Structure formats: structure tokens, C-alpha cells
Amino acid sequence: MSIDLGTEAPFFELPGVDGFDHSLDEYGDAKLLVLVQSCNHCPYVLAWEDRLIAIAQDYAHEGVRVVGINSNDVANYPEDSFEEMKKRATKRDFSFDYLFDEDQSLAHALGAEYTPEVFLFDEERKLRYHGAIDDSRDETTVTNSYLRDAIDALLAGDEPPVTETEAIGCTVKWKS
Numbered sequence: 001m002s003i004d005l006g007t008e009a010p011f012f013e014l015p016g017v018d019g020f021d022h023s024l025d026e027y028g029d030a031k032l033l034v035l036v037q038s039c040n041h042c043p044y045v046l047a048w049e050d051r052l053i054a055i056a057q058d059y060a061h062e063g064v065r066v067v068g069i070n071s072n073d074v075a076n077y078p079e080d081s082f083e084e085m086k087k088r089a090t091k092r093d094f095s096f097d098y099l100f101d102e103d104q105s106l107a108h109a110l111g112a113e114y115t116p117e118v119f120l121f122d123e124e125r126k127l128r129y130h131g132a133i134d135d136s137r138d139e140t141t142v143t144n145s146y147l148r149d150a151i152d153a154l155l156a157g158d159e160p161p162v163t164e165t166e167a168i169g170c171t172v173k174w175k176s
Contacts, residue, residue: 001113002110002117002130003127003130005126005163007126008125009024009033010109012106012109014069015100017085017086017090017100018097030123031123032064032154033125035069036069036096037116037119039071039173040080042116042169044115044168044170048137053094053095055147055151059151067096068094068098073104104172104174115171115172116132117169118132122154128160129147130163131166132147132166132167132168
């Protein structure tokens, strides 16, 4: 069960594929912070990956920071290892930080269940939108761009038109 709307973003300090550790405090100057539960192997993540890269690029100049978080159990899913994360981020030229939550503490704190799963926090780091990036795995049939709409609304000082949707994807691969 994920955290409730209005909940403060949980603190984290995690290694990034860029060779640096990144913490919640580092994103303090961001107008909005988008945490996305992600990974390398899930076909749903792969289907939405280009759209997530585009969102990070399109909103960077507006002070929106997108952060991918991989919390999967690498013992059972070696393609989600930190080394494989580095390779994927380089290959795909990620326009966002990609962090490794090896002990799964951030995934637990968020109550994350799926990959991809979006947690959009406002300037005060309160959760304002939670769920899917948009309404279709197939980019050509998207009719509702939930994350973009929520970002646009918050940047304009308005309430997101939709605050919660069901995240669709693979389950987070928990350690046993």
C-alpha cells in the first residue's frame, strides 16, 4: 500500500549510476520532484522509458527533477544489478538520475508496488500525484497523460486534474 496523498517525501540517500550518492536534500531546489519506481528488465518500464526521458527533458528548465529508483532484488533479477543499471543509463542516455535502492528502504517507505510507479511531490515535498505515467503502454494510443497533466497543473499553481491512478507494470521484486 503506497503512501497517502499529502505525505512528505521520505528521506533517502542512494548511489546513482553517475558515481555519486544522491539524497532527498540534493533536490531541495526543485519545484517538483518525480520519483519513479523503475528497473531494467520490466517490459512495462521499457515501454514507458522514452516518455519518461522526454518528461525529464521537457520539464528540466521548469525546475522539475525526475529520479528513477531501482529497488529490485538483484539476486533473482541480475539484469537489474547496479552494473547493468549503469550500462542501461549510458546506452539510453537517461536525462534523469537513476538510483539504486539495494536495501529496498525507499521502496518500502513509498509503499511502492510496481515498475513503473510514479510519486510526484510538490515544492514542499508533499505527495500530490501517484500512479501511472499515462494511460497506455502503447505510446500511440495515449489519451490521458496523467503525469504531464499533474506537473502542468502544479507548475501553474493549480490542483492536479487527477491525483491517483492505478500503476500498471511488473511488481517490485522484493528480497525474501
